Each structure stands twice: as structure tokens, then as C-alpha cells.
Amino acid sequence: xxxxxxxxxxxxxxxxxxxxxxxxxxxxxxxxxxxxxxxxxxxxxxxxxxxxxxxxxxxxxxxxxxxxxxxxxxxxxxxxxxxxxxxxxxxxxxxxxxxxxxxxxxxxxxxxxxxxxxxxxxxxxxxxxxxxxxxxxxxxxxxxxxxxxxxxxxxxxxxxxxxxxxxxxxxxxxxxxxxxxxxxxxxxxxxxxxxxxxxxxxxxxxxx
Numbered sequence: 001x002x003x004x005x006x007x008x009x010x011x012x013x014x015x016x017x018x019x020x021x022x023x024x025x026x027x028x029x030x031x032x033x034x035x036x037x038x039x040x041x042x043x044x045x046x047x048x049x050x051x052x053x054x055x056x057x058x059x060x061x062x063x064x065x066x067x068x069x070x071x072x073x074x075x076x077x078x079x080x081x082x083x084x085x086x087x088x089x090x091x092x093x094x095x096x097x098x099x100x101x102x103x104x105x106x107x108x109x110x111x112x113x114x115x116x117x118x119x120x121x122x123x124x125x126x127x128x129x130x131x132x133x134x135x136x137x138x139x140x141x142x143x144x145x146x147x148x149x150x151x152x153x154x155x156x157x158x159x160x161x162x163x164x165x166x167x168x169x170x171x172x173x174x175x176x177x178x179x180x181x182x183x184x185x186x187x188x189x190x191x192x193x194x195x196x197x198x199x200x201x202x203x204x205x206x207x208x
Contacts, residue, residue: 019073034059064093072119080112099132106139123178146206155197
């Protein structure tokens with residue numbers, strides 16, 4: 001039988017704790033591999049070539065993505081604050097090896113819970129831009145304004161409905177969980193999420 005404090009824990013909070021635990025436990029070994037590669041490169045007769053470059057690039061990408069996911073899927077923190085510089089660095093790292101370019105325009109210190117909303121929104125836009133493009137993040141009047149532009153916008157009506165709290169989540173895949181989480185966290189913050197795709201199907205806007 002589960003302890004009372006665990007059994008009463010909201011499922012979303014438990015999922016966030018699991019996500020944070022996984023990311024935390026993976027950061028150290030990935031960092032150790034990266035440090036080992038750096039030390040190896042300084043040794044006499046160290047191997048060089050595209051294979052070593054690929055391993056180093058893969059480690060850097062994994063570290064960047066883990067940092068981004070720790071914020072996006074980790075435990076919400078109302079009191080913890082992130083600098084816009086750190087948030088922008090995590091965004092740039094996450095999209096570094098993708099077909100998307102990211103432009104972060106929000107400034108000043110930001111509550112981690114607010115940054116989490118922006119990161120989840122970016123993941124939603126990433127899903128909606130399967131052929132790449134550019135995503136822009138701005139903050140106006142205490143709300144996030146995210147836009148995405150690309151050769152093609154795939155605005156799945158079912159995912160848009162989930163994002164706005166009007167659809168079921170039974171058919172969600174792991175790659176789409178950000179839509180449900182953004183809707184949930186936006187509601188907890190006392191506001192909704194709204195996404196609109198323009199008629200030319202090359203631009204999508206998300207406000208939360």
C-alpha cells in the first residue's frame with residue numbers, strides 16, 4: 001500500500017518528479033563522457049577524425065537537451081528564478097542540431113514556472129513545424145507570445161483541442177505529451193493556451 005502522501009500526490013506532479021529524476025541521473029554520466037573525451041583529446045597520440053567529432057557533438061547535444069527537458073518536464077517551481085540569458089542558452093542548445101532556428105526575446109529574471117510554459121510551447125511549435133523553420137519567443141503583459149514560421153505548418157486539430165483544454169488525451173503519443181502538459185500548467189497558472197495557424201499554412205502563433 002502506498003503511503004498517504006504519495007497516493008494523494010497529483011499525477012502531474014509525480015510525472016514531473018519522474019522527468020526531473022531521469023534528467024538528473026543522466027546529466028552526470030553524459031557530462032563524464034564529455035569530460036573524458038576532452039581529456040582524451042589532450043593526450044599524446046589521441047585519436048582524431050569524424051568518429052570522435054561525432055561522439056563529442058552527440059554528447060554536447062545530449063547535455064543541451066537534458067538541460068532543456070529538466071525545465072520543460074520537471075517539477076514546477078514558483079519561487080525559483082531563471083535569468084533570460086540562461087533560458088535562451090537552453091533554447092539555443094536544444095534546437096542546435098535541428099531544422100529549427102530559435103529567437104528568444106524575453107528579458108529579465110523569470111520565474112522557472114513561467115519559463116516552463118515557454119519551453120513546452122516551443123515543443124508544441126516544433127511538432128507543428130515538421131520541415132523546420134524559425135520559432136520566436138516574446139513576452140508581453142505577463143503572457144508568452146510564440147510564433148513559428150516554416151515551409152509547412154502541421155496544425156493537428158486534435159492536438160490544438162488538447163492544447164486548449166477541449167480534447168481527450170487518450171491517443172497522445174510520447175512525442176505529443178507537451179500539448180497536454182502545457183494546457184494543464186497554463187490552467188494552473190490561471191490562464192489558457194491558444195494556438196492559431198494562418199490560412200497560408202506557413203505560420204502558427206501560440207499565446208499562453
